[in-house]
Amino acid sequence: MSIPTLLDHVVIAGPDLAALVDWFAERTGVVAAPGGAHPTGTANALVALTVDGRRGPQYIELIGPNPDRPEPELPETFGIATLDAPRVQAYAVHPADIEATVATARAGGYDPGDVSDLSRRTPDGTLLEWRLTRGENRRLDVPFLIDWGTTAQPGLSDIPTIELVSLVRTEPDPAALQQILAAYGLGDGVAEVVAGEASGFRLTLRRADGELVEL
Numbered sequence: 001m002s003i004p005t006l007l008d009h010v011v012i013a014g015p016d017l018a019a020l021v022d023w024f025a026e027r028t029g030v031v032a033a034p035g036g037a038h039p040t041g042t043a044n045a046l047v048a049l050t051v052d053g054r055r056g057p058q059y060i061e062l063i064g065p066n067p068d069r070p071e072p073e074l075p076e077t078f079g080i081a082t083l084d085a086p087r088v089q090a091y092a093v094h095p096a097d098i099e100a101t102v103a104t105a106r107a108g109g110y111d112p113g114d115v116s117d118l119s120r121r122t123p124d125g126t127l128l129e130w131r132l133t134r135g136e137n138r139r140l141d142v143p144f145l146i147d148w149g150t151t152a153q154p155g156l157s158d159i160p161t162i163e164l165v166s167l168v169r170t171e172p173d174p175a176a177l178q179q180i181l182a183a184y185g186l187g188d189g190v191a192e193v194v195a196g197e198a199s200g201f202r203l204t205l206r207r208a209d210g211e212l213v214e215l
Contacts, residue, residue, distance in 0.1 A: 002166050003051060006093040006189030008146050009059045009155065010049075010167060010203055012215065013078040014086035017064030021045050023086045024062055027215065029207050033159040036120040036128070037066045041075040044120075048155045049164040057094070058164060059155030079140060088201040088215055090140045091167060093189055098131060098147040101184060108183030112145055113138075128154070141169060141199065142180055143190055163206035170196025 014020035024047070025031045032045035043066035049058040065074050074081040078089045095101040098115055105112045113134040121127055132146040171177050174193040181190045191201070203215045 002168050002192040003164060004091070004093060004143075004167060004189055004191045006095060006186055007058050007167065007191075008092040008094040008153070009061050010088065010201075011061050011063060011078055011090040011092070012086055012203075013080050013083060013089040014062070014064045015074060015080060015083050017043055017045065017062065017067065020062050020064050020086050024060075027213050028162055028205055029209070030160045030162045032060070032062050034123050035061070035154070036122045037068070038077075038118070038120045040077045041066055041069040041071060041073075042077050042080065043067070046154055046157075046159050048157070048159050048161045050161050051164055053163070055156065055161065057153040057155045059153075059159070060162070086215075088203045091143050091191060091201070092132065092146040093143045093186065094146050094148070094153075095184075095186060095189065098133070098145050101145055101186065102133060104185045105183045108185065110142070110180045110183040112142070112184075115145075115147070141171075141177055143184075162208075165204040165206050165212060166202070167191050167204075168202050169193045169200070170202055171199050172197065 021032050032047045035044035035046045037043045042063050045062045047060045102112050115131050119129040128151050130148045133144050169191050177193050205213045
């Protein structure tokens with residue numbers, strides 16, 4: 001099984017956040033903890049990931065429209081407006097130096113986008129701030145980069161956990177995406193790309209009862 005060594009978090013998006021939390025709980029037995037709202041009209045819920053039974057700085061972000069958003073339109077973030085069911089949409093990696101990794105990728109022929117500042121408040125009012133890249137045309141098959149700075153990484157907070165077994169990307173023709181990922185210069189820090197009938201992420205988790213669940 002394959003786990004990106006620099007994995008920060010996996011994004012599972014859906015057109016309704018409450019339904020997404022229920023969908024995840026039905027499959028995994030884990031109820032995600034409320035996260036917070038974003039200025040983009042989205043809100044999230046979180047589940048920490050363990051690897052070989054140990055907590056690390058990795059987590060799952062369940063993200064959907066904020067039910068209290070001011071505008072009725074579905075947000076564009078992570079393709080939420082186009083979804084009719086939950087889907088593993090993206091993942092983030094945390095390089096040691098986000099600016100240097102952006103420069104390396106650009107020199108290698110891929111533009112991950114400028115580093116932007118984002119923030120959200122937790123249910124208790126704590127302000128979380130981080131920096132991330134938006135990506136070329138905001139494509140979802142390439143990981144975005146994230147830097148939490150002095151903010152505590154959410155995967156280490158007091159939230160429910162589930163065991164991560166693997167995260168891979170499937171593509172009918174893996175070569176093109178493999179070339180883009182190589183431009184980052186992060187080696188096994190990014191997800192492995194394998195041949196498959198359809199394009200998409202394959203996330204494998206282990207429930208508390210030992211059963212494997214593929215999302």
